[in-house]
Amino acid sequence: MKMTAREIAEACGGRLLCGDPDTVVTSVSTDSRKIDSGTLFVPIKGERTNAHTFIGATFAAGALATLTQEHDSMEDRHVWIRVQSTEQALQQIAAAYRKRFSIPFVGITGSVGKTTTKEMVALALSAGLNVMKTEGNFNSQIGLPLTMFTLDKSHQVAVVEMGMSDFGEMSRLAQIAAPDYAVVTNIGISHIEQLKTQQNIMNEKLHITDCFHKNSVLFLNGDDRLLTQLRNTAKFKIVWFGTQSWCDFRADNIRTEKASTRFTLVAPEGLYEVRLPALGIHNVTNALVGLAVAKTLGVPLEKAIAKLAEYRPLAMRQQIHRVNEVTVIDDSYNASPDAIRSSVDVLCGFHTGKRIAVLADMLELGEYSQKAHFDVGEYAAKAGIDALVTVGERAKEIVRGARSVHPELPCFPCGDNSEAITKLKSILMGGDAVLVKGSRAMKTDQIVKALL
Template sequence: MKNLTLEHIAEACQGIYIGPEEKKQLEVKSIFTDSRKTEEGGLFVPIKGARVDAHDFIEDVMEEGVLATLSEKDLGEKPFPYILVKSSLQAVKDIAEYYLKQLNIPVVGITGSVGKTSTKEMIAAVLSKKYNTLKTQGNFNNELGLPLTIFRLRQEHEIAVLEMGISDFGEMHRLAKIARPDTCVITNIGLCHLEFLKSRDGILKAKTEIFDFLNPTGHTILNGDDDKLVTVENVKGVKPIFFGIENKNDIWADEIKPEGLKGISCCIHTEKGSFPVLIPIPGHHMVYNALAGTAVGLTYGLSLEEIKAGIESLQPVSGRFHIIDTGKYTVVDDCYNANPVSMKASLDVLTDALGRKVAILGDMGELGKEEVEMHREVGVYAASKNLDLLICVGELSQYMVEAAKHAAPTKHIFHFKTKEELLQELPQILQKGDTVLVKASHFMGFEDVVKVLEKE
């Protein structure tokens, strides 16, 4: 890893190197936190968790050919080098910030209330048509996940696409300090994390902390159809690039046509010309993702042909509107996370499916004091769609059911208190040929529902 010698690591995190002098100039080959996944020549970062302190595994890890470890504890004289630090978590952030500076490659930072991951996937798909691109994997988007993503970068990479997720004030400031983005993309200001951020204005304030460490010559790309983001007139003296459906935006789309579960087509307009495109994942929100991808692609010098090819090459990821043909059912795996906006968007797509349309919806988390009303709102919306069956699971989802039954008394609507109760009854409820949407907040563990349906 470029310039990540043990000496430089100690300097970057203000730690104290303890060990043989001749090893100070050795570069680590990797940095990891999971003691079960040791990497020869790597640096182990032991994190204190709520139940487990990874410092307890240092001795075992160092027997596996690991070069060195961080430690918050003075280990005394050891046969291996270690770096004594005040906080392993802070140290890993400091090291990531230092390492990214050594690579000197452009960083695209992505945040927003809804659609961060799908937008990240779209932007990476576009940029990959011209650059060796590294993107955030899974949910590695927080104050530990972001550094671990950065540590996957190597000198052959030409650009990084980093997702940045938060739930409280100050977090984005700290993430931006690590990533120091050259381009900031914000998808929207929705209703996530109201428990901590209280209002959409609070969310706007927290998300726009991403600008705190924006490269002075960088770019800001915002959803111009979002009533909060459109109020951002300039960032460090530069006018943002706005994207959206409305033609007031710098980059916009029309001729939008759902193509069932094959995707959604549209025509994208830019100052450099227009092009038709088939986005291979369904949902109206995917048009916004394609527009964001177009804006970033143009920023980094891609042609319209390269951008179109990138959009059409997009692949779904597990839990993010991943369509699975089991032979018996068509399963729409959208169970990674949920909020009122994304719930409605997924229900909209389900209505374009063939055969019986079944929605299995679970509780939505972190909605604050309005959580009951927001579940009712989704229930009413689900009742308004041409669904054949609505199944709700969880304590909060009972409010979905109540509202849905009140709005559409003749619809087939079920409620289960737990996921386990649902799984017992599911084979009797579903029919061959059904298209089944599975969606809930991550804590509901609905990936188990998807696994059962796949086995069916």
């Protein structure tokens, strides 16, 4: 990126306190530990830390400029720009920078699977276009703006993940990224503690379309009960993907082969065979929308399908490891009821030894928490797991749900990860398959590392 201090101040309505207005900034950071020569530092004032205290250190590390919401005057050779809110200013600067690019922008949102979907959409598009994509899960009110600054003139399309957890957040993200195309993966109950109902969750996520124009396209999951309410109601073009007979991009004849899934893509112009090196119907759905977006943006389906055959799961997202004849499914990045059901389905696709589900607390479910945990346990037992290990107080309800279906199911409620590790090591045998999943705060990746 390249923006002058003057352009930055104009973009966010800031006041230049000192420094040369023609100073050229070449990167933006909110992390005082990640500073390059030419950086604009954006100090965020959080609940625990006020990053304004690190401004001096960032200049010593090579930063050329800083925003501030705490200084009204300054004398310094570096650029200081006074703003009302550094976070809001960051968003405004990012929105201004994004407007310099006329390439297609694809926004990805949904309750579950945003990051994996983003990866598959970007991979499919890369068969014909130079893609800028969100790194990791930089999808928040701060992460998305920082993603904008990675754009350069070589990019032909941008794929950005857009996450929200409360009212108004998606609308702000839409103003920053202004996606021309948008994907909604599903509507679950993640963040329902703040948003209260699934209808509210859907309504908020649909604000991803706030900056749509007449040629924009919305890609929706035809297997999602709530999203299908939008059939024949939207004011812009919708492309449906899923397994329903009426979907524009449909998966048929789905079958599993070792660590891969094969299916027949039924597209508007014909049938195609697809091999995806990942398991689970949810990944089939992710691949479908990747192909749908690629086709819509002019990438030949044959080339996009070949690219998806190169897909590799991200860390802690259904990565499959084999250690001492035990299969470990590392899905420890995060958890929600829908995500756990999908992962349990993957686990139960293994048919050698015992199928052991290690499930930890799911957070941010509010008044739905008890029922959601119970329902997950019920689902896991019906799906055919052979043993259940839980971690955390809330997860005890998973045990109750499982035993309501299968009273004799071996269940081991554990207070922490260490206890779960000890229990697993005592029951694991060659040929077993183990799924590890829980909310990020539960740090269930510790269990995976111990097993590996």
